[in-house]
Amino acid sequence: MTNMKLMWWALGLGGLFTVLPVTIQEFLRPDNVLLSLIHAFQVNLMSGFVFYFVLGYALTQLSINTAKMWLAGVGAFIGTVVIIIGTESQSIVAGHLNQAFQANVNLWIMLQASGLFLIIRGLKLTKLSKTLKLISELSLPIYLVHPIFLGAILKLHLLKPDALHLLVAYVLVFMGATVFAWCYQGILRWLRSYFRPTVTRQYSQD
């Protein structure tokens, strides 16, 4: 990030995706299409997510040692504690869930995310089990489909306010989404096989 052009580019992005939408939305009528698009696509959060995108790359370039892993762990712990305590205290005051501390683009979630990223990177794993490899490959379809299974659980009134129901709901949603994702991925692979040759995969370690 020492490149001056890159710095101006980053500032430009911040202006385009954060300052501009936030500024112009004050001048738009509530029923304005542009305003609804800004809200719907969370345009003002875009620069924050681009920040995570760049942060991911930056963290791959850091040299990592045990001390840095501990530091990352402490950061992640502090971030997590602040999210939990902040959400609880704000919600008690409001009398309902207050999500101020749960916004994706805030310091606490950034600490949690970058801490986890660095700790896992620092483990210097040489191999991964077949099950974990499979879940990794299915992560996008699992993400895409899991609300359907969660919706079904809610529709069937299986989510009751106790720890056992929470655990059962989680396992059912995850397992259901994984099985669906496996089938979905299989169908996609079958379709793609008509359009391009198979890609050989090899594992590497930095």
Place this chain on the structure above:
Amino acid sequence: MKNVELSGRNGVNHRVIYLDLIRVIGCLMVVLTHVTAKMMDFPVKSAIWPLANILNGCTRAAVPLFLMISGALFLNPNKNITIQKIIKKYVPKLGVTLILWNCIYALIEWAITRNLAITLHTLILGAFHLWFLYVTIGCYLVATWLHHYFGR
């Protein structure tokens, strides 16, 4: 540091083990986030609320982790990424996925509610969690320029 992450050279798709593990953890976390979020709809003073809040708070990094993985791979100067490749390959792939899943969720919405306005809203803007695809497409487009600068 020797960086051989996802070089994409010689037709070989190198995978990075720790990024795969982060992806797995992100995947486990995001499902837990959404399940516990439903638990947090119960009254704040209910017995389950503090546990749901703790689990939810521990898993908030899920989506940022997914974006960080994408950044780690797409901004890597060793990876041969061009504007053409992003626009012709990665963005259309995500775009098709987005359209497909918008349609799936709109159909489900229609089956449940039979409300045309809600169905059209879901069809155009997508289900609540699909914002991640819009953001990822945006990041891919930004990556075309950032990759150029990181490569220098």
